[in-house]
Amino acid sequence: xxxALAAGHGAVDAARASLEALTASLASLDVPLDPMAAWQLExxxxxxxxKNPALAGVAAAVATAATSALxxxxxxxxxxxxxxxxxxxxxxxxxxxxxxxxxEGLPSSYDIEGIRAYWRARPLASLRRTSSLLxxxxxxxxxxxxxxxxxxxxxxxxxxxxASSLRDLIxxxxxxxxxxxxxxxxxxxxxxxxxxxxxxxxxxxxxxxxSDEARALIRQQLSLGGEDVDLxxxxxxxxxxxxxxxxxSIGQVYRAKLKVGGYGVSPEERDAFLGNTESQSPGSATxxxxxxxxxxxxxxxxxxxxxxxxxVLQAAASVETFGVDALEQVKVGAEGFLPVLDVAAExxxxxxxxxxxxxxxxxxxxxxxxxxxxxxxxxVPHVFRGLSGRCVLTxxxxxxxxxxxxxxxxxxxxxxxxxxxxxxxxxxxxxxETGFLHADPHPGNFLLMPDGRLCILDYGMMTExxxxxxxxxxEYIAHLSARDYDKTLTDLVNxxxxxxxxxxxxxxxxxVVPVLAETLETLYGSGGxxxxxxxxxxxxxxxxxxxxxxxxxxxSKEYPLQLPPYFVLILRAFGTLEGLGLSVDENYAIVDExxxxxxxxxxxxxxxxxxxxxxSFVYGGGDRLxxxxxxxxxAGFSEFTxxxxxxxxxxxxxxxxxxxxxxxxxxxxxxxxxxxxDALALVFSAEGNYLQxxxxxEAVRAADALSRNA
Numbered sequence: 001x002x003x004a005l006a007a008g009h010g011a012v013d014a015a016r017a018s019l020e021a022l023t024a025s026l027a028s029l030d031v032p033l034d035p036m037a038a039w040q041l042e043x044x045x046x047x048x049x050x051k052n053p054a055l056a057g058v059a060a061a062v063a064t065a066a067t068s069a070l071x072x073x074x075x076x077x078x079x080x081x082x083x084x085x086x087x088x089x090x091x092x093x094x095x096x097x098x099x100x101x102x103x104e105g106l107p108s109s110y111d112i113e114g115i116r117a118y119w120r121a122r123p124l125a126s127l128r129r130t131s132s133l134l135x136x137x138x139x140x141x142x143x144x145x146x147x148x149x150x151x152x153x154x155x156x157x158x159x160x161x162x163a164s165s166l167r168d169l170i171x172x173x174x175x176x177x178x179x180x181x182x183x184x185x186x187x188x189x190x191x192x193x194x195x196x197x198x199x200x201x202x203x204x205x206x207x208x209x210x211s212d213e214a215r216a217l218i219r220q221q222l223s224l225g226g227e228d229v230d231l232x233x234x235x236x237x238x239x240x241x242x243x244x245x246x247x248x249s250i251g252q253v254y255r256a257k258l259k260v261g262g263y264g265v266s267p268e269e270r271d272a273f274l275g276n277t278e279s280q281s282p283g284s285a286t287x288x289x290x291x292x293x294x295x296x297x298x299x300x301x302x303x304x305x306x307x308x309x310x311x312v313l314q315a316a317a318s319v320e321t322f323g324v325d326a327l328e329q330v331k332v333g334a335e336g337f338l339p340v341l342d343v344a345a346e347x348x349x350x351x352x353x354x355x356x357x358x359x360x361x362x363x364x365x366x367x368x369x370x371x372x373x374x375x376x377x378x379x380v381p382h383v384f385r386g387l388s389g390r391c392v393l394t395x396x397x398x399x400x401x402x403x404x405x406x407x408x409x410x411x412x413x414x415x416x417x418x419x420x421x422x423x424x425x426x427x428x429x430x431x432x433e434t435g436f437l438h439a440d441p442h443p444g445n446f447l448l449m450p451d452g453r454l455c456i457l458d459y460g461m462m463t464e465x466x467x468x469x470x471x472x473x474x475e476y477i478a479h480l481s482a483r484d485y486d487k488t489l490t491d492l493v494n495x496x497x498x499x500x501x502x503x504x505x506x507x508x509x510x511x512v513v514p515v516l517a518e519t520l521e522t523l524y525g526s527g528g529x530x531x532x533x534x535x536x537x538x539x540x541x542x543x544x545x546x547x548x549x550x551x552x553x554x555x556s557k558e559y560p561l562q563l564p565p566y567f568v569l570i571l572r573a574f575g576t577l578e579g580l581g582l583s584v585d586e587n588y589a590i591v592d593e594x595x596x597x598x599x600x601x602x603x604x605x606x607x608x609x610x611x612x613x614x615x616s617f618v619y620g621g622g623d624r625l626x627x628x629x630x631x632x633x634x635a636g637f638s639e640f641t642x643x644x645x646x647x648x649x650x651x652x653x654x655x656x657x658x659x660x661x662x663x664x665x666x667x668x669x670x671x672x673x674x675x676x677x678d679a680l681a682l683v684f685s686a687e688g689n690y691l692q693x694x695x696x697x698e699a700v701r702a703a704d705a706l707s708r709n710a
Contacts, residue, residue: 004177032425072703085542094702100219100438102299103392108353112310115303129304133173140169167198176348178202183344183568184337191333196236208247212292214254215241222264226318234387236287251294251462257287264386273382273396289384292354299352302369306345313338320468338699343568347439351460354393358383360459373600373641374429377422379447379455400447400456403580415448416584421593424577425640428597431570432474435465439569463569469495471609474598477612481513481595482620482629486513492531496564586627599636 105121107114110635144162147155154394170181184191185199201315218241222229231238236474237616247253258265260274274287295301316334321327350356365380379398387394406416423446430437438445447455450466465473478489492498574590581588604613617633620626 007010060129096291108299108349110342110349112307113306117684119304119307121700126304131307133308136169140165159192161193166195167202176302176307176309178249179344179348180309180341183340189253208244208252209295211241214244214252216390218229218291220390222387224389228377233259235259235262249295249439250298251292254293255288256289256291258289265384266386269382269384290381290397291396291528292393292395294352294354294391302348302352308653310338310341313341340568343566344612346461347461347569353390354392354460355391356390357390357460358385360462364436364438364459364462365437367430371433374426377453378426379449379453381455381457388670398447398449400449400455403446403448404442406448414572419448419454420577420581420584421578424453424590424593425597427573427577428594431465432470432597432601435470436468436647437463437465437570437573439463439573441688443580461569463566465570469566471607475609475613477591477594477598478617479633481598482617484616484620487616489513548680561579568570575621596636598642599633600640603637604634
């Protein structure tokens, strides 16, 4: 113990020496330094060394590294011209020259070794970025270390304030840090509740870039075909590019009008979108397009930041813990977050390729048109491929009302409720039918069009779900809805959340299933926010969970639960959707709202696993049909089909409320509703299906019972 304490004090002395050197250097450079901040850091490290020498050593090492990096920066690091703006004179006009979209040697996809090699050859830029980050982290860490040194009560009392400061720090660092922060904000296994809550509100804080740079990037894209094309050859009025209508960390959007007969527009696009109002759908604006332009140098900025983040995590994951609980938590957390970072980083770099986004939009549009229940309910803005590429995306401009405006207006309650249901149903189709999911469903990415359709924007972040995973999720939701918790354990194995060895052992199942049942019943048996449900779980001190706590702890160490990397974006998408639902109804239960789609799928999908899922649901593991479950699946089928049918029958008036456009009136006049029509088609299908087999089986059973009673 004395040796460990001496080592901790030695590390503190090293940090103190670095701080003194920093003070002297800053004095010679005439840069002010708050002596109180330096004294607080020294005092906090010394106090921490008394209790946790190893943790103090790590903190001191970070402080030392940050100090050294800052000294290097002040000594001249940062004079490189990696991100410097270049200009050229054309016909007497000074123009900005767009930087190369993908610099030579820099991977455009997530290849961490290739990225590391690129930035290793540019040490000054790397050191400048690292030093800037570490200085800010140390400044934030001073307060946290003071809390740790003061004890657990202080840590808990100040957690919200520290989390808020960390959120602001991350937001200031740019898009890569924001994306990573958003990814970890859905991982309660990695961060305390206060930090999760703050990081879920993360938004980037980046000023728009200059319109001269945007024009340069558009000119560069237009000229990639070898022709000398200028903006006037494509757009009616180039003053549209003076100011963006929207800006974010990755790029910004301009609203412009295409010139009829201009460059880059195919004859088919000209007939459909330029000047032919009869062929356009309501909500589409004649000739108008949204031109999204990527921030110059964004690939270099993002790859460098991702490398810095990953390097810090790798260092934390390899730290020697010396048996200190706090260090062990840091180590385990870093190890768990590395695969999450890799998945998020891969998707994020894909998001930087607007050409890939154009491909995604085209595929998504085709998918939505291929499924009857959502065809006509979802709008995908057309992409003008001749005017789009890696750094520029030109799409049809769609008029509509953003969900952010609707959800903030208390007078639109019925409309909001309907929209949330339509949105969830469309996501269930993406998630469990087409397998191509829009993974960025924040309210700003949705528009309610005048004809009642839902327009989905931004296809940079998509994720694919394999066929086996889609079926496994349907089975899981069906078993969850039926409260058949023993089978949900097998479902979780199929989905990759639970190791097969745990479920294969009968003794383990006897421990896990009761706890799983109680936990899932609390989480999904009723509606409400996650906070309410977690509070309810914590109150169950005398429950079956508490009784089996020792066995559960042993099992969790032998068979740790895991969040499959593929599920991160799915969790983010449906977590956002649940948040929208809770904004309408505080008792919103997303599993209950998902069941109508699952009911329709179990009835309409005749594959062997769907047959098994339907039989398991309606028979409950026995040989007698459960009437209540039959009613439930029939009601779910009807609810989903009619909801999606009504989605294209709604028109939004100037007041923002839902109005009839005639289709609803037709149903009132006696026509068969969509659910009845589809149900009759299933029952009397000439091809045959499992629903018919169940009906025949039950009819034979009923006839046999009647004959015996006769």
